[in-house]
Amino acid sequence: MKLASVILAAGQGKRMKSDLPKALHPLLGKPLAWYALEAAKQVVHSTPVMVIGHGADQVRQVLGDQAEYVQQETQLGTGHAVMQAEPVLAGKCDLILVTYIDMPLLTAGTLGKLVEQARTNPGSVSMLTVTTIETRGFGRLLRNTQGEVKAIVEEAQATPEQLDIHELNPGVYCFREGWLWEALKRIQLSPKGEYYLTDLVGLAVSEGQTVQTLSVDDPNEVIGINNRVHLAQAGALLQQRINHQWMLAGVSMVDPSSTYIEPGVTLGQDTLLWPGTYLRGETCIGSDCVIGPDTIIQDTTVGDHCTLLASVLEGAVVEDHVDMGPYCHLRKGAHLAKGVHMGNFGEVKNSTLGPGAKMGHFSYLGDATVGAEANIGAGTITCNFDGTRKYATEIGEGAFIGSDTMLVAPVKVGAGAKTGAGAVVTKDIPPHTLAVGVPARVIKELKK
Numbered sequence: 071m072k073l074a075s076v077i078l079a080a081g082q083g084k085r086m087k088s089d090l091p092k093a094l095h096p097l098l099g100k101p102l103a104w105y106a107l108e109a110a111k112q113v114v115h116s117t118p119v120m121v122i123g124h125g126a127d128q129v130r131q132v133l134g135d136q137a138e139y140v141q142q143e144t145q146l147g148t149g150h151a152v153m154q155a156e157p158v159l160a161g162k163c164d165l166i167l168v169t170y171i172d173m174p175l176l177t178a179g180t181l182g183k184l185v186e187q188a189r190t191n192p193g194s195v196s197m198l199t200v201t202t203i204e205t206r207g208f209g210r211l212l213r214n215t216q217g218e219v220k221a222i223v224e225e226a227q228a229t230p231e232q233l234d235i236h237e238l239n240p241g242v243y244c245f246r247e248g249w250l251w252e253a254l255k256r257i258q259l260s261p262k263g264e265y266y267l268t269d270l271v272g273l274a275v276s277e278g279q280t281v282q283t284l285s286v287d288d289p290n291e292v293i294g295i296n297n298r299v300h301l302a303q304a305g306a307l308l309q310q311r312i313n314h315q316w317m318l319a320g321v322s323m324v325d326p327s328s329t330y331i332e333p334g335v336t337l338g339q340d341t342l343l344w345p346g347t348y349l350r351g352e353t354c355i356g357s358d359c360v361i362g363p364d365t366i367i368q369d370t371t372v373g374d375h376c377t378l379l380a381s382v383l384e385g386a387v388v389e390d391h392v393d394m395g396p397y398c399h400l401r402k403g404a405h406l407a408k409g410v411h412m413g414n415f416g417e418v419k420n421s422t423l424g425p426g427a428k429m430g431h432f433s434y435l436g437d438a439t440v441g442a443e444a445n446i447g448a449g450t451i452t453c454n455f456d457g458t459r460k461y462a463t464e465i466g467e468g469a470f471i472g473s474d475t476m477l478v479a480p481v482k483v484g485a486g487a488k489t490g491a492g493a494v495v496t497k498d499i500p501p502h503t504l505a506v507g508v509p510a511r512v513i514k515e516l517k518k
Contacts, residue, residue, distance in 0.1 A: 071189055072162070072164050072165070073115075074114060074163040075118035075169070076118070077107065077119070077169050080123030081123070081145065086301075091124055092295070093133075094132050099351060103129070105171075105175075109176055109177060109181055110167065113167065113182050118137050119140060120139055121141075121142050121155060122140070123141060152254060153265075165189070170241065170242075170294070173294055187284050193282060194245060194250070195246075195281045196284070197243045198243075198283070199211055205225065205236070209222045209228075209238065209239040211238065212232070218280065221272045222268040222269075222271045250270075253274070257270070309330065312332075313329060320338075321340075328347075330348040330349065335355070336354045338357030340358045341356070341359040342359070342360045344361065350368040353371075354372065356373045358375045362380070363380060366381075366383070366384075371387050372388045378392075378395055380397055381397065381398040382398070382399045385403065387406070389410075392409065397415045400418050400419075401418065401420070404418040407426075407427070408426070412428075413430045413433070416429050416430070419437070420436060421440070424444065427444045430449070433448060434450075434451050435450075435452050435463075436454040441465060443468050444465050444467060445471065447472045447475060449474040450471050452477045452479055454479045463481055464481075464483065465477075466483060466485030471489050477495050484501030485501045486502040487502060487503050489505050489510060490504070493506055495510045502515060502518050504516055
């Protein structure tokens, strides 16, 4: 049977108290809608159809081609929202999976089980249920004396007796496509002026169909995000899930509760994460590394056997056997080759340090290329910006840059050359020579 996915994302999310569409609120570095898209794509293996409404243009811009979009111009309830997908999906599939952008904890595994049940269900409706004391506004599942589903009652319309029912409807369904579109047209307008998708359950029952249910093992999977308190709760649960998975994969965490890892991060086995570690974006950490404490890494590749202490790395590349910190900063375009050492309070931007190079503390390298085994003394600065343009600095292999050297770009220091402490280099220094002074001048040749 061919399967399609419809994700409902048209709501404004008034309780979020925000100008940002609910679908785009960030959760562990990803838009809220990203989690629903990823789970659906793993099950359906095709582009989901997303029903958008509030902030539609902004949602399209952020999510791009991750979804095929249909628009609900007026928000008239979940049943009306699913109707908007009919022109796109009618006659093109056998089953339609319906989910929501505000259930980020719902897993592909659970959705896959629901779909498999729907494939064997002779009826038109298969649905998730959850049994929990924390109702979160979900409708109540009503069963007859034989245990068969007979209806769903929304919490707002439930009687006191029905409110005591703790088998709930989180609203996740898998429908027979051939039945769905006609049945949607028979939904009656609710007292709130909306068309409820839940009414399809009663319609199916009235036709003598069996509505099959799948109980969710973990109630946390169907937590819906209605406000920022729920968003924080979901974030904490997602972080626990991610950290648990990485620890089972061979990553050690001294304190998982204070370790933040976003979904796009990858880690090698036997890497140790100390408290206060934040791994964000598309970051890749190798094996046998020691990260932290108090280290922030974003969109950065780190090789094997690296030690990064209390530092910030963003948009950088760090090769194997690099040690740095504390209090270093790698900015976009920084590249530390194998075996580089970077002392405390150093900063590198758009620069490459060759294999085995050493950079002393309190130094800044911008728009620079440093050769292998070169030594950058403490307090060295590349003066790469004149207020209008930026210029490059080149430091050759094995060069020795004395403490507090100012390298006024564009300038080249040759292989094996040295500068004296406090030198201000405004002109190129030939290989294997010593330059000192302000401005620096060559005073002698050095042995090769």
